Amino acid sequence: MHEFSAATQMVELVLAEAQRRNAKKVLEVKVIVGKLSFLNPEQLRFAYEILSEGTILENSKLRIEEQEGAIECLKCGYKGGLPVEDNVYYHLGVPFLRCPKCKGEARIIKGKDFTVKSIRIEV
Amino acid sequence: MKQASKVEAMVEIVKAGEGEILDVELDVNLQRRNFELAEANRRLLESFKVKAVDFMGSVGSGKTCLIGRLVETLKPEYRIGVIGGDLTTTIDMDLLSRLGVPVVQVNTGRECHLDANLVAKALEKFNLKELDLLFIENVGNIICPADFPLGAHRRVAVVSVVDSPYTIVKHPLTFQTVDVAVLNKIDLAEAVGADIGRLEADIRKVNPKLKIVKASCKTGLGVGKLREALEL
Numbered sequence: 001m002h003e004f005s006a007a008t009q010m011v012e013l014v015l016a017e018a019q020r021r022n023a024k025k026v027l028e029v030k031v032i033v034g035k036l037s038f039l040n041p042e043q044l045r046f047a048y049e050i051l052s053e054g055t056i057l058e059n060s061k062l063r064i065e066e067q068e069g070a071i072e073c074l075k076c077g078y079k080g081g082l083p084v085e086d087n088v089y090y091h092l093g094v095p096f097l098r099c100p101k102c103k104g105e106a107r108i109i110k111g112k113d114f115t116v117k118s119i120r121i122e123v
Numbered sequence: 124m125k126q127a128s129k130v131e132a133m134v135e136i137v138k139a140g141e142g143e144i145l146d147v148e149l150d151v152n153l154q155r156r157n158f159e160l161a162e163a164n165r166r167l168l169e170s171f172k173v174k175a176v177d178f179m180g181s182v183g184s185g186k187t188c189l190i191g192r193l194v195e196t197l198k199p200e201y202r203i204g205v206i207g208g209d210l211t212t213t214i215d216m217d218l219l220s221r222l223g224v225p226v227v228q229v230n231t232g233r234e235c236h237l238d239a240n241l242v243a244k245a246l247e248k249f250n251l252k253e254l255d256l257l258f259i260e261n262v263g264n265i266i267c268p269a270d271f272p273l274g275a276h277r278r279v280a281v282v283s284v285v286d287s288p289y290t291i292v293k294h295p296l297t298f299q300t301v302d303v304a305v306l307n308k309i310d311l312a313e314a315v316g317a318d319i320g321r322l323e324a325d326i327r328k329v330n331p332k333l334k335i336v337k338a339s340c341k342t343g344l345g346v347g348k349l350r351e352a353l354e355l
Binding site: 002005006009017020023027034036037038039047085086095097108112113114115116117119120121122123 | 154
């Protein structure tokens with residue numbers, strides 16, 4: 001939903017950094033998007049392309065690495081992936097905050113990041 | 124999300140020759156900026172001993188009405204302030220200001236959620252010395268606010284049982300970022316054939332830690348339970 005503003009933040013950051021280094025062009029931008037965030041990589045890409053037009057980012061490659069979610073069990077200390085129920089009824093995998101080992105309650109420890117990892121520039 | 128321009132990478136500059144291609148590590152977490160501002164809001168509120176509760180829910184789920192009920196119930200014991208987020212209009216905060224509490228309306232213009240930066244600005248409008256409790260009503264949206272903690276001590280998701288029976292399973296991530304879920308308009312459940320047991324089971328499945336409160340902001344039912352769930 002807020003992909004456009006997220007992409008705006010990203011483009012502003014990259015442009016500022018590229019200009020600081022007197023780059024002629026930005027060739028590639030690598031970002032990490034957490035699977036437990038509400039950012040959709042496809043929509044992010046779409047917004048990025050629109051925002052890149054007419055800037056030194058135009059035609060650059062946006063590499064999106066999706067970060068898997070992880071939870072920590074508050075009871076047994078399990079750390080790892082979330083159990084997902086593939087319920088045909090809902091047509092989607094629903095992630096649960098329940099420990100896959102002891103069924104205890106769990107909290108999210110990874111999967112919400114939106115990080116600009118690196119950029120490749122031509123100077 | 125105007126704070127974007129303030130984000131600056133702290134990376135050393137390595138001089139490169141003309142036409143050279145350079146890889147630059149930035150490692151800037153754009154979400155973290157909001158987290159940091161949210162933490163700053165939390166610290167500010169705590170320095171004045173103010174407890175804050177953030178309410179999210181779809182348009183028409185009854186957030187304003189529930190906050191109004193809580194204000195009426197808690198006003199004799201707490202000095203309360205309210206921040207309301209909407210794209211435009213001051214309708215909600217006009218309503219709540221009639222209860223005699225200080226209110227600040229934040230109009231986001233285009234944004235679908237409040238962020239910690241907007242809340243920080245709204246906090247400047249209050250005399251925090253004269254508050255014990257702050258309610259924050261987020262923009263009517265059950266998706267985006269989940270990605271943006273504001274610094275509140277508790278988060279509440281308000282679901283109208285009159286709406287879709289799939290609200291919870293369709294938005295699992297939202298219900299994993301809140302502490303309390305309110306099933307509102309419970310007085311209308313029978314009339315619309317809403318399966319409350321099913322909604323409760325969905326909530327427990329998605330996030331077993333969640334406290335569930337069945338309420339009707341129209342009749343006032345469940346407001347006491349909500350107060351308990353919020354430890355107020």
